[in-house]
Amino acid sequence: MDCIVLSNVVKRFGNVYAINGLTFSIPCGGRYALLGPNGAGKSTTMKILAGLIKQDSGDVSIKGMKPGTKQVKKFLAYLPEDPVPYRILTARENLEYFASLRGIPDPKGRAEELLELLDLKQYEKVQAGKLSRGNQQKLSLALVLIHNPEIVLLDEPLNYLDIPTQEKVIGLLRNLNSTFLISTHIMSIASRLTDHVVMISKGRVVWTGSISDLKAMGREDEPIESVVSRMMSNDL
Ligand SMILES: Nc1ncnc2c1ncn2[C@@H]1O[C@H](COP(=O)(O)OP(=O)(O)O)[C@@H](O)[C@H]1O
Ligand SMILES: [Mg+2]
Structure with missing residues (x-):
C-alpha cells in the first residue's frame, strides 16, 4: 500500500509555478529523498503534505486521507525550515510541553530520553531562543519526532548542523522505522538516509x-x- 500519493499536483504563487504537475508515490515503510536544486519545489511539496498549504489542482493523500486532518496529524511528523521550539521555554520545557500535547504517558521521561539521545542535556535549562541555530535544529527534530510518528516528513533536516552532529542525527534517523521523506539538495545525504530518490526540478519529477x-x-x-x-x- 502507498502511504504518500501525489498525483498531478500544481501549486502557483502569483505567476510562479512552485509545483507544476508533480506525481509520485511512496509505499508504506519506504525511505525516500526528495532531491532537487534550490527553488525546485521541495519545501512547497512538504508544506502541501503537511497540510499547511493547499494545491491549486491535483490530488494528495496520506494513507488515503487528506493532509492536515486531525487523524493524519496523530501519526505524522513534519520538520519545517523554520525552528519549531517555543523560544521562551527552555529545551527541557519544550520537550515536556510537546510530549504532553502528544499525550505521551511520561512526558518527563520522554524529555530526558531525547535530551540524552541528542546530546542536549547541557542545554536543558537554556531558553530555546538563546540556543545556536544548530542546537535549535536538533531540538526541533526531537520535538517533531517525540511521538514516534509513523510517517516522517523532514525538510532539509541536516541544515545548520556541524559535521559531528550531522553524523549523530544521521545515525538516529537511520534507526527510525517510519515511512520517511526527506528533502535535500545533497546527494550524499540522500544516499545515507534513504534508498530511493524522487529527483525534482522546476516543480516536476525528473x-x-x-x-x-x-x-x-x-x-x-x-x-x-x-x-x-x-x-x-538534461532537464534544464
Ligand atoms: N510563499 C511563496 N510566495 C512566492 N513564491 C514562493 C513561495 N514559496 C515558494 N515560492 C517559490 O516557489 C519555488 C519553489 O520554492 P521551494 O518549494 O521553497 O523550493 P525548494 O525548497 O526546493 O528550494 C521558488 O521559485 C520559490 O521562490
Ligand atoms: Mg526548501
Whole structure:
C-alpha cells in the first residue's frame, strides 16, 4: 500500500509555478529523498503534505486521507525550515510541553530520553531562543519526532548542523522505522538516509528510482553526484 500519493499536483504563487504537475508515490515503510536544486519545489511539496498549504489542482493523500486532518496529524511528523521550539521555554520545557500535547504517558521521561539521545542535556535549562541555530535544529527534530510518528516528513533536516552532529542525527534517523521523506539538495545525504530518490526540478519529477539503480546509471567510477547533475542538467 502507498502511504504518500501525489498525483498531478500544481501549486502557483502569483505567476510562479512552485509545483507544476508533480506525481509520485511512496509505499508504506519506504525511505525516500526528495532531491532537487534550490527553488525546485521541495519545501512547497512538504508544506502541501503537511497540510499547511493547499494545491491549486491535483490530488494528495496520506494513507488515503487528506493532509492536515486531525487523524493524519496523530501519526505524522513534519520538520519545517523554520525552528519549531517555543523560544521562551527552555529545551527541557519544550520537550515536556510537546510530549504532553502528544499525550505521551511520561512526558518527563520522554524529555530526558531525547535530551540524552541528542546530546542536549547541557542545554536543558537554556531558553530555546538563546540556543545556536544548530542546537535549535536538533531540538526541533526531537520535538517533531517525540511521538514516534509513523510517517516522517523532514525538510532539509541536516541544515545548520556541524559535521559531528550531522553524523549523530544521521545515525538516529537511520534507526527510525517510519515511512520517511526527506528533502535535500545533497546527494550524499540522500544516499545515507534513504534508498530511493524522487529527483525534482522546476516543480516536476525528473527521475525516480532506487539509489542502486541511480548508481548503476553512472559511468565507471563516476561519483553519484556527477550522475545526478547530468540528469538534472538534461532537464534544464
Ligand atoms: N510563499 C511563496 N510566495 C512566492 N513564491 C514562493 C513561495 N514559496 C515558494 N515560492 C517559490 O516557489 C519555488 C519553489 O520554492 P521551494 O518549494 O521553497 O523550493 P525548494 O525548497 O526546493 O528550494 C521558488 O521559485 C520559490 O521562490
Ligand atoms: Mg526548501
